[in-house]
Amino acid sequence: MSITIAGVYKLVERAKIPNFATELSACADLHACFYNKEIKYHGALEPQFVQKFGTDDAFIRMYPGDMVLVPTGLKLCIPKGYCLDIRSRSGNAWKRFITVVNQPGTIDSDYTDETFVLLYNNSKHMQVIKDGDAIAQCKLNELVQTDFVEINTDQFCVFFDSIKKNSSRDGGFGSTDNK
Numbered sequence: 001m002s003i004t005i006a007g008v009y010k011l012v013e014r015a016k017i018p019n020f021a022t023e024l025s026a027c028a029d030l031h032a033c034f035y036n037k038e039i040k041y042h043g044a045l046e047p048q049f050v051q052k053f054g055t056d057d058a059f060i061r062m063y064p065g066d067m068v069l070v071p072t073g074l075k076l077c078i079p080k081g082y083c084l085d086i087r088s089r090s091g092n093a094w095k096r097f098i099t100v101v102n103q104p105g106t107i108d109s110d111y112t113d114e115t116f117v118l119l120y121n122n123s124k125h126m127q128v129i130k131d132g133d134a135i136a137q138c139k140l141n142e143l144v145q146t147d148f149v150e151i152n153t154d155q156f157c158v159f160f161d162s163i164k165k166n167s168s169r170d171g172g173f174g175s176t177d178n179k
Helices: 090-096 153-166
Strands: 007-010 028-031 040-042 059-062 067-077 082-087 098-100 105-108 114-121 127-130 134-142
Touching: 059 067, 090 098, 090 134, 105 114, 114 134
Parallel strands: none
Antiparallel strands: 007 067, 028 134, 040 067, 059 127, 067 114, 082 105, 082 134, 098 114
């Protein structure tokens, strides 16, 4: 296993650096860090505000169907030639029906602003996200950029014929479900 270093800049001291839960974890956990008063969200109710009782117990409420941009309090320095994918945590998805909307969410190496996680409440109940909660997981991926080159009809026909000779696929969305 190789190790690549990505820099992490904390916008507030209590923000948590992504961490691997175990030695063999494939992804590192990302944590909520509420330090602003208003949270960006799409939902049926009025804009959600961070609720605070003390310095470390801030939280937000996510109602059924709400999408919320949850801040991490971090700016990540992704090395050139890599991107960071953000995914749902299986425990949040299974136990709380909270998932990352655009998974994997991709952070490019030239993105330098704060890292947010776009969460969705799939449940029928209000869910609470507390400051410091593990809200998602992330994985650094090496990039293989592609040169997309236009081809002519003859070239496409050669490709198409080659694929059809070696594949029994017939159709698109859901076409392999019953095979």
